[in-house]
Amino acid sequence: xxxxxxxxxxxxxxxxxxxxxxxxxxxxxxxxxxxxxxxxxxxxxxxxxxxxxxxxxxxxxxxxxxxxxxxxxxxxxxxxxxxxxxxxxxxxxxxxxxxxxxxxxxxxxxxxxxxxxxxxxxxxxxxxxxxxxxxxxxxxxxxxxxxxxxxxxxxxxxxxxxxxxxxxxxxxxxxxxxxxxxxxxxxxxxxxxxxxxxxxxxxxxxxxxxxxxxxxxxxxxxxxxxxxxxxxxxxxxxxxxxxxxxxxxxxxxxxxxxxxxxxxxxxxxxxxxxxxxxxxx
Numbered sequence: 001x002x003x004x005x006x007x008x009x010x011x012x013x014x015x016x017x018x019x020x021x022x023x024x025x026x027x028x029x030x031x032x033x034x035x036x037x038x039x040x041x042x043x044x045x046x047x048x049x050x051x052x053x054x055x056x057x058x059x060x061x062x063x064x065x066x067x068x069x070x071x072x073x074x075x076x077x078x079x080x081x082x083x084x085x086x087x088x089x090x091x092x093x094x095x096x097x098x099x100x101x102x103x104x105x106x107x108x109x110x111x112x113x114x115x116x117x118x119x120x121x122x123x124x125x126x127x128x129x130x131x132x133x134x135x136x137x138x139x140x141x142x143x144x145x146x147x148x149x150x151x152x153x154x155x156x157x158x159x160x161x162x163x164x165x166x167x168x169x170x171x172x173x174x175x176x177x178x179x180x181x182x183x184x185x186x187x188x189x190x191x192x193x194x195x196x197x198x199x200x201x202x203x204x205x206x207x208x209x210x211x212x213x214x215x216x217x218x219x220x221x222x223x224x225x226x227x228x229x230x231x232x233x234x235x236x237x238x239x240x241x242x243x244x245x246x247x248x249x250x251x252x253x254x255x256x257x258x259x260x261x262x263x264x265x266x267x268x269x270x271x272x273x274x275x276x277x278x279x280x281x
Contacts, residue, residue: 110152129167
């Protein structure tokens with residue numbers, strides 16, 4: 001079981017090494033990086049390239065580790081007992097399997113994505129240590145032990161919103177996805193827009209990296225936002241000549257709503273345009 005990338009996902013050499021190292025070591029792959037750098041998509045592409053099922057557990061601020069194992073619906077059981085429902089005699093009817101249970105029970109070794117783990121409470125990662133280590137857990141309501149038929153390939157993503165516990169980090173293989181350089185970004189764009197004219201690509205990337213380099217930018221545009229912007233440029237038939245214009249009045253890129261995602265950054269560009277016009281007078 002080796003990951004070599006795919007036709008629809010440009011994986012750098014160090015990323016391929018990290019994925020295959022995690023598979024060999026049978027440790028969770030902890031992937032960090034800027035939002036929009038393809039961390040979540042990586043799990044999808046791994047499952048497709050390895051021809052295995054993908055199970056996704058998207059973490060929210062309210063998510064508890066127990067939900068990944070199972071949930072016992074005591075309220076429904078109480079209601080059914082009041083209604084005289086025969087289902088109430090089998091407690092298993094009120095136990096809902098979580099994503100870890102599904103992964104442990106899968107006939108074919110799956111890829112399990114635990115997405116944005118840093119959104120949850122700080123205790124969340126620690127609460128999963130034993131289950132991810134031993135690949136088993138107990139269902140206390142029934143007294144049974146659920147053991148993994150085979151160890152799933154676990155991919156855990158984090159946007160670095162909060163630090164993860166050291167005990168959890170020790171059990172993972174870590175990889176930081178660096179923001180793509182110009183050459184890698186060209187490869188990524190060519191995968192999604194294979195017929196894109198080279199001049200348009202050159203100008204679009206030049207503006208994109210210029211925008212990212214503006215000091216004081218609250219949210220730098222990501223790879224996914226670049227792809228959205230290029231899609232709009234093609235749709236609106238905006239050519240390289242229009243992008244190449246350096247008129248101070250047009251300092252903000254056309255269709256900038258695909259790149260700039262908050263009013264603070266738009267105001268920053270408006271201020272820069274004003275200063276540029278004043279200096280040009």
